[in-house]
Amino acid sequence: MLAENIRDRQRRGKFIVLEGVDGSGLSTQAGRLHAWLEQETGRKVLLTKEPSEGPVGVLIRQALSGRVQGLGADTLALLFAADRVDHLTHSIIPALEKGHHVICDRYLLSSLAYQGRSLPLEWLKQINAEAIVPDLTIFISVDPVVTLKRIAEKRFKVDLFERENILREVLNNYDILVQELCEEGQNVLQLNGNRTLEIVSNEVLSKVQEYFMIDK
C-alpha cells in the first residue's frame, strides 16, 4: 500500500501543502513559493494542485463547475480521495523520491474541511488513509467576505462551494483541524491572510525558510 511504502522510505524532497477557503490566494502564494524555493535550494520543485490534472481531477472540476450533475456528496468525497491516490502515485511520490521538493495547492485537509461539512470525519479519514503526511502544511486563514470579494473581482461564474455560509463553515472546520494537527505534532503554520498578498507572501517565505533551514 502507498502509505506503508512511503512511510518506510527516506524521503529526500520536502512535501509542502497550502490550504485555505476559496479565494485565499493559494495559487498566488504557491507560485511565489515555488519560484523562491527553486532559486533558494537549486533543486527542482514540483508545483501541483488538487483537484489534479489527472482523469479523476478533470471529472471533479466538471462536477464543481456544474457541467457534470447529480453526484452526491459521498461520491464526490470518494472522487477527491481517488484523485489524491492517483496524484500521489503518478506525480507527488515520484518527485519526492527523485529528491525534488513538492508544493501542493490543496490536499487532504481540503477534503476534511469541505466534505466534512456533511460527511463523518472518521469515514473521510478512512477513505484517505493512503494520503502521506506533508512535511509542512501552511494554512492561510482569510475571512470569507474578503475571499468572495476577491473571487467576484476576478470572474463572473461561481463554483459549487463559493458562498459565504459554506465558506464560513469550511473556515471553522479548518480552524478545528489545524488545531488537531498541531496537537498531533504535525508541522502546521497558520497565517493571517486578511492582509495584502505581498505581506502574506513574505511571511510564507520566511516561515518556510525557518522550517527547513535551507542551505544556500
Ligand code: TYD
Ligand atoms: P480550487 O483549487 O480552489 O479551484 P480553482 O482552481 O477553480 O480556483 O479548488 C476547487 C474546489 O474544490 C475548492 O472549492 C475546494 C474544493 N475541494 C474539496 O472540496 N475537497 C478537496 O479534497 C479538494 C482538494 C478541493
